[in-house]
Amino acid sequence: MKTPINQYEPDIREADIKAVNEYLRSGGYITEFKKTRELEKSISKHCSTIDSVIFPNGTLSLFAILKSLNIGRGDTVVVPNYTMAATAFAVIETGAEVIFCDIELPSCYICFDSFKEVINQQKKKPKAVMLMNANGRYPNYEINNFLSFCTKEGIKVIEDSAQSLGSYYQDGRHIGTYGIAGSFSFSMPKIITAGQGGAVISNDEVLISRLRSYRDFGRLSGGNDVHKEIGLNLKYTDLQATLVLSQLNRINQLAEIKKRNFKLLFESVKSEHLYINKNDLIHTTPWFYELITPHRESLINWLSKYNIKTRKMYPELNRQRAFTNHPQNAIEFKNSNFISSNGLWLPSHPKLEENEINRIIEALNTFRPS
Numbered sequence: 001m002k003t004p005i006n007q008y009e010p011d012i013r014e015a016d017i018k019a020v021n022e023y024l025r026s027g028g029y030i031t032e033f034k035k036t037r038e039l040e041k042s043i044s045k046h047c048s049t050i051d052s053v054i055f056p057n058g059t060l061s062l063f064a065i066l067k068s069l070n071i072g073r074g075d076t077v078v079v080p081n082y083t084m085a086a087t088a089f090a091v092i093e094t095g096a097e098v099i100f101c102d103i104e105l106p107s108c109y110i111c112f113d114s115f116k117e118v119i120n121q122q123k124k125k126p127k128a129v130m131l132m133n134a135n136g137r138y139p140n141y142e143i144n145n146f147l148s149f150c151t152k153e154g155i156k157v158i159e160d161s162a163q164s165l166g167s168y169y170q171d172g173r174h175i176g177t178y179g180i181a182g183s184f185s186f187s188m189p190k191i192i193t194a195g196q197g198g199a200v201i202s203n204d205e206v207l208i209s210r211l212r213s214y215r216d217f218g219r220l221s222g223g224n225d226v227h228k229e230i231g232l233n234l235k236y237t238d239l240q241a242t243l244v245l246s247q248l249n250r251i252n253q254l255a256e257i258k259k260r261n262f263k264l265l266f267e268s269v270k271s272e273h274l275y276i277n278k279n280d281l282i283h284t285t286p287w288f289y290e291l292i293t294p295h296r297e298s299l300i301n302w303l304s305k306y307n308i309k310t311r312k313m314y315p316e317l318n319r320q321r322a323f324t325n326h327p328q329n330a331i332e333f334k335n336s337n338f339i340s341s342n343g344l345w346l347p348s349h350p351k352l353e354e355n356e357i358n359r360i361i362e363a364l365n366t367f368r369p370s
């Protein structure tokens with residue numbers, strides 16, 4: 001049996017280990033302090049925003065954005081039906097309700113026409129929309145038209161950019177910077193990882209300050225016990241921040257590797273039974289390499305014979321058991337159904353060697369559905 005090719009694994013290098021060792025030897029308090037602040041400044045510099053706020057993970061960063069915007073019981077928020085469940089669960093946990101909406105292809109963004117339709121069907125205007133930037137891409141439609149529509153309707157745009165660090169809109173603005181806030185994740189299968197971690201970017205000073213306070217038990221500032229509002233302990237650790245900072249130093253190199261590997265796959269895979277979903281490599285750093293096939297189960301079995309690990313793309317969210325009692329549970333959203341039934345993530349981590357990519361290409365090109 002050939003050595004396994006994992007769908008994802010973290011790319012931790014000597015420089016990262018050295019940085020963590022140095023931090024531990026420095027006598028730092030491990031908990032959130034100067035390194036986390038340094039990371040906030042580096043993330044906001046990378047994305048050209050006024051600031052950023054770091055959280056323990058990308059789910060809590062979404063939750064904190066919603067809480068800081070006073071979204072909760074009695075409110076509704078539109079969520080694309082193709083996304084990681086955290087996008088919707090963060091909404092539900094505030095007490096607000098989720099309204100599902102179909103996506104467009106091939107970008108897998110929320111579909112602008114379905115969005116307008118959904119808004120028109122509602123008795124009450126949704127408070128916000130979660131714009132999930134799938135795989136680091138930008139939408140097929142002009143983002144400014146979407147934003148103008150939302151502004152006119154009084155709907156706040158929150159970008160769930162968990163998969164998009166290192167990716168840009170066509171005008172060169174970093175993904176996550178068009179909404180009132182954007183949220184990244186540093187979980188294991190992300191371009192930069194500390195196992196867990198999240199970051200909010202924003203150009204809204206009031207929101208930044210509310211996020212900081214909410215993260216720190218609603219305190220006025222650190223080191224005292226004066227609470228101006230209710231908050232939680234959503235602080236990060238300087239230990240993890242050190243690891244993220246070290247990787248952030250080479251984000252451009254990481255992005256280049258991910259793009260180079262995608263290009264090789266995209267250009268070399270030729271089969272009537274499957275295709276690789278496209279990405280614009282000038283602007284997008286593909287998070288995962290997405291394959292579409294009507295023969296998914298058969299392909300998974302085939303690839304497993306080559307010891308090539310894959311992962312099914314997200315199932316339709318409205319049909320998950322968690323949403324059994326949701327009013328849209330029985331609806332079929334055409335495009336999210338298509339991706340959820342036919343989408344497969346190939347090995348996508350930055351440590352993939354050329355010979356491994358060639359193994360994947362060969363396995364895909366020789367595949368015959370059984």
Ligand SMILES: Cc1ncc(COP(=O)(O)O)c(C=O)c1O
Nearest residue numbers: 057058059084086087162185187
């Ligand atoms: C689109 C999206 N939103 C939210 C999350 C949740 O982030 P985390 O795992 O850091 O909580 C993820 C994680 O993969 C994601 O892909």
